Amino acid sequence: MSDLYAGDVCTVARALIGAVVRHGETAGVIVETEAYHESEPACHAWVGRTPRTITLFGTPGTAYVYRSYGIHAMLNAVAEPEGVGAAVLIRALEPVEGIELMRERRGRTRVEDLCSGPGKLTQALGIELVHNGGDLRSGPVRIEPPSAAVVAVATSVRIGITRAVELPWRFSVPGSRFTSRR
DNA sequence: CATGGGATTGACT
DNA sequence: GTCAATCCCATGC
Numbered sequence: 001m002s003d004l005y006a007g008d009v010c011t012v013a014r015a016l017i018g019a020v021v022r023h024g025e026t027a028g029v030i031v032e033t034e035a036y037h038e039s040e041p042a043c044h045a046w047v048g049r050t051p052r053t054i055t056l057f058g059t060p061g062t063a064y065v066y067r068s069y070g071i072h073a074m075l076n077a078v079a080e081p082e083g084v085g086a087a088v089l090i091r092a093l094e095p096v097e098g099i100e101l102m103r104e105r106r107g108r109t110r111v112e113d114l115c116s117g118p119g120k121l122t123q124a125l126g127i128e129l130v131h132n133g134g135d136l137r138s139g140p141v142r143i144e145p146p147s148a149a150v151v152a153v154a155t156s157v158r159i160g161i162t163r164a165v166e167l168p169w170r171f172s173v174p175g176s177r178f179t180s181r182r
Numbered sequence: 183c184a185t186g187g188g189a190t191t192g193a194c195t
Numbered sequence: 196g197t198c199a200a201t202c203c204c205a206t207g208c
Contacts, residue, residue: 034189042189052204069190070201076189089189119190129203160189180190 004145005060005079005136009035009086012079014171016088017153018146021075023125025101028093028115030143032172032179034158036076038085041163045085055133056085063141065122065132072119073128077136077143091118091159091170093125094178117180 005012013035020027038045038056044066045056055064056078064076064087076087093115095102102114102124115121122128127141136143154174157165159181172179 036189044189047205050205066189067201067203069188070203072190074189091189117190158189162188 005077006081007079009037009079009088010169012077013088013169014153016077016143017171017173018150020096020144021090021093021125021141022144023127023141026098026125028095028121028125030090031094031176032092034089034091035169036087036089040167042158042161043085053085056087057083061136063131063134063136063139065127065129067129068119073122074118075122075127089118090121092116092179093121094176095124112177116178116182
C-alpha cells in the first residue's frame with residue numbers, strides 16, 4: 001500500500017511492528033521501533049534541511065541510514081508526506097533468515113543478541129550508509145509489511161536520547177526476547 | 183578550517 | 196556500574 005508510510009509517524013511506527021526487513025540472504029521480523037518527527041528536538045529533522053537530514057524530508061518509504069557514534073549504522077523508514085521531516089527508527093529484529101551469515105558478521109553470539117539493537121541489526125544484515133536514500137519497497141534493503149495485524153504492541157518512552165525524553169513514541173512486542181536493552 | 187556531539191555497543195572495574 | 200571507540204556532519208570562528 002503506497003500510503004503505508006505517508007501517515008502519522010507514530011501510526012507508521014506501530015504498523016511496522018511485525019513487518020520483515022530483508023537484505024540479501026538475511027531477514028528479520030521487526031519487534032521494536034521508535035518514531036521521530038521534525039516538531040520535537042530529538043529528531044534530526046529538528047534542525048531543518050541539511051545535507052544529512054534532507055532524506056528525512058523526502059518520499060515516504062525511503063531508507064534513512066546514518067552513522068551513530070562513528071561506529072554504527074542506523075536504519076530508519078521515512079514517514080509522513082514529502083516535505084515533512086519524520087522517520088521510524090528500526091530498533092530490533094527477530095532473526096528469521098540467514099542466521100549463520102548474521103553470526104559471521106556479528107561474531108559468535110546467541111540468536112537473541114544478533115539483532116537486539118539498532119546498531120546490531122544493521123551489522124547483522126550488512127546495512128551501511130550506501131543504502132541511505134534507497135526505496136524500501138524495491139531497493140536492496142526492503143521492508144515487507146505484515147500480512148496480519150500484530151495482536152499486541154506495547155508503548156513506552158524512547159531510549160538513549162537526551163531531549164523530548166517524555167514522549168511515548170517507542171513501540172515493541174510485549175515479552176519479546178529479541179528487543180533491545182533486555 | 184576546527185571543534186564537539188551523538189537515536190550505541192561491548193569490554194572492563 | 197563506568198567508559199572508550201570512531202566518524203559524519205552541524206556549527207561557529
